[in-house]
Amino acid sequence: MEQSHLMVGHNILRVSYGAFQTEHRSALAVVQYAPGNAKLCYRNGQVQLTIPYTHGECSEYWSTLEVSSCRGGMTDQGVAWCEDGTNLFAAFILDDRPRLSGAVQEKYEALLNFVQEKEYRTLYRIWNYIGRINQSNKDGLERYRDFCLGRALAFERSGFTMETLPAATGIGFDEGGVCVYLLARRDGLAANIENPLQIPAYRYPITYGPKSPSFARGTVLYDQQRLELYLSGTASIRQSVSVGSNLEEQINITIENIHALIESVKEKEELDNCVCSSLKIYVRHAKDKAAVSNVFRHVFNVSPENSPVFVSDICRSELLLEVEGVFS
Ligand code: 3EB
Structure with a gap:
């Protein structure tokens, strides 16, 4: 670590989960998962x-x-944002449409340009929620692949190389278009991490879509006192191939993937204990909620309050679960 980075303050954003619409005055942002249309505003600070x-x-x-x-x-281009001087939260939403890539590229570029203009140099975590992710667009292209195309072009246009892509989640929701939010830091030092058991998603072969997904398996954020590992959405994929023909196998392979990523961080960094502070668990079928959440909460020693479970489509129709989290 270079000396200059030791000057960075220790105000790393903290995530917590709660009942719907609970007040939370210290929050830069509140993300609500609720029935109805996608909504985005800047209100009450x-x-x-x-x-x-x-x-x-x-x-x-x-x-x-x-x-x-x-x-x-809120910018003219519909990017909602909130900053505290060290951290930035920024987001956009997109109405549904027959083809996603053009509008996704435009909005994503606006978002990335905003982050750059604001001089938040360390983009370290992105979430991508895509309505009806496994269905086809107007041309018969799966909507996830359609989304990936627009996102990849936006990153290219904004000057990102593959190795500078941060950790992300790409997941479905029931209705509507696209919701994207991200976290960035003004001068933080971060490193993007890959999993030795998987090829980087940005190098997935063309069989998975016209443009590969734009994300790293994890991003480590360095701070004065500690490291924080942001684990991307992780599923039952080896190299680039979906594996595991039932729930139990997919759970085990996903856990091994997470452990392999953590190990590769530990080899390089002082991530001694690696405590899991939160998980976000996604299951394709509601009937699997209890089985999946019980295992992950036990293995990573995290309380139910810090590990919400969502019923969501995963970006490949054969995948039954995906898990992301924060470790420190
Ligand atoms: C995968 O490993 C599973 O498109 O942003 C995980 C995390 C996945 C992020 C994304 C997709 C994304 O390919 C899916």
Whole structure:
């Protein structure tokens, strides 16, 4: 680690989950998973994003230690944002349409350009929620692949090389278009991590779509006192191939993938204990909620309050679960 980076403050955003619409004044942003249309605004000093979700209600809070210095707004291009001087949360939503890539590229570019203009140099985590992710667009291209095309072009146009892509989640929701939100830091030092058991998603072969998914398996954020590992959405994939023909196998392979990623971080960094502070668990079928959440909560020693479970389509129709998280 270079000396200059030791100057970075220790206000890393903290995520917590709660009942729907609970007040949370220290939050830069509230992401609500609730029935209805996607919504995005800047109100009461925070970004409020609603992601259409019909299997329950949950709120996700991104809290800062520097509430007094928070400011934000909404740009002409529909990017909602809130910053505390060190951290930035920014988001866009997109109405549904017969083809996604053109509009996704435009919105994504606006989002990335905004982050760059604001001089938040360390983009370290992105979430991509895509309505009806496994269905076909107007041309017969799967909507996830359609989305990946627009996203990849936006990253290229904004000057990102493959190795600079951060950790991400790409997951479905029931209705509507696309919701994207991200976290960036003004001057933080970060490293993108790959899993030795998987080829980088940005090198997936063309059989998985015209443009590969744009994300790293994980991003490590360095801070004065500690490291924080942001684990991307992780599923039962080896190299680039979906494996595991039943739920139990897919659970085990996903756990091995997460452990392999953590090990590769430990080899390089001082991530001694690697405590899991939160997980977000996604299952394709509601009937699998309990089985999947029980195993992951036990293996990673995380409480139900810090590990919400969502019923979502995963970006490949054969995948039954996906898990993301934060470790430190
Ligand atoms: C995978 O490994 C599973 O498109 O942003 C995981 C995390 C997945 C992020 C994304 C997709 C994305 O390919 C799917």
